[in-house]
Amino acid sequence: MIVVPSIDISGGYAVKRIMGVRGTELVRLSIDDAIKLVRGFRWVHIVDLDGAELGKPVNIDSISRISEEFGRRCEVGGGIRTPKIGREILRFCERVVLGTTAVENPSMIKDFINELGYEAVAVSIDVKDNRVMSRGWLRPVGELESVINSLPKIHVVIYTAIDAEGTGLGLMINPRHVDLLRGKADLLFYAGGVSGCNDIERLRNFGFDGVIIGYALYVKGVRCDW
Numbered sequence: 001m002i003v004v005p006s007i008d009i010s011g012g013y014a015v016k017r018i019m020g021v022r023g024t025e026l027v028r029l030s031i032d033d034a035i036k037l038v039r040g041f042r043w044v045h046i047v048d049l050d051g052a053e054l055g056k057p058v059n060i061d062s063i064s065r066i067s068e069e070f071g072r073r074c075e076v077g078g079g080i081r082t083p084k085i086g087r088e089i090l091r092f093c094e095r096v097v098l099g100t101t102a103v104e105n106p107s108m109i110k111d112f113i114n115e116l117g118y119e120a121v122a123v124s125i126d127v128k129d130n131r132v133m134s135r136g137w138l139r140p141v142g143e144l145e146s147v148i149n150s151l152p153k154i155h156v157v158i159y160t161a162i163d164a165e166g167t168g169l170g171l172m173i174n175p176r177h178v179d180l181l182r183g184k185a186d187l188l189f190y191a192g193g194v195s196g197c198n199d200i201e202r203l204r205n206f207g208f209d210g211v212i213i214g215y216a217l218y219v220k221g222v223r224c225d226w
Helices: 031-038 049-054 060-070 083-089 100-104 108-116 144-149 175-182 197-206
Strands: 002-010 013-016 027-030 044-048 074-077 095-098 121-128 131-134 139-143 154-161 185-191 210-213
Touching: 002 031, 002 049, 002 060, 002 185, 013 031, 027 031, 031 060, 044 049, 044 060, 060 074, 074 121, 083 095, 083 108, 095 100, 095 108, 100 108, 100 121, 100 131, 100 139, 108 121, 121 144, 131 144, 139 144, 144 175, 154 175, 175 185, 197 210
Parallel strands: 002 044, 002 210, 044 074, 074 095, 095 121, 121 154, 154 185, 185 210
Antiparallel strands: 002 013, 013 027, 121 131, 131 139
16 A cells, blocks of 8 residues: 655645635645655655646646655656646656546546656546536546546546545545546545544555655654555
């Protein structure tokens, strides 16, 4: 089971929002303080929140700083809408995470894979009320199962439960959807609502390969021995 900390960036700061809503920040740290908090982890998940809303990466200086600290052992999502932008981001991290582009235009995923490499591309499926969301979680795209079925085979898929994100209220996942997602991904990750080590154990039993944590680490200080 792979445990990955998330650094969500807005305005050059690491923040943790409730359900992704701007203005609900529970945490606001400098990038250096966030780096200190996640030291010891093998891999970091970076989200350019401003980039996700604007459609292009914004917080490049912060991404570069994290990359320098972790020797490119990271992945970046938020505003990566073309393979050209994806290649620029790969200067800093080993993998790009596609959200809006992947769920609004699934055929483009193969363009990214052909340009960047199979293992350099991940797709994030961000779900609210059983509907997949895009453009910084502001636009509904379609029903979850329909979106999953539209995807090609992908190295990494991240399932994010928006309704639980930043709350620590526990997991929100239907085991049937895990089976569908497993058919599309070599590696399957979960994010949203994780409150502690017991939740991580449950995710492993569900069939996930890894978990991305934010609230559990930033607010509760949870660290699990995996």
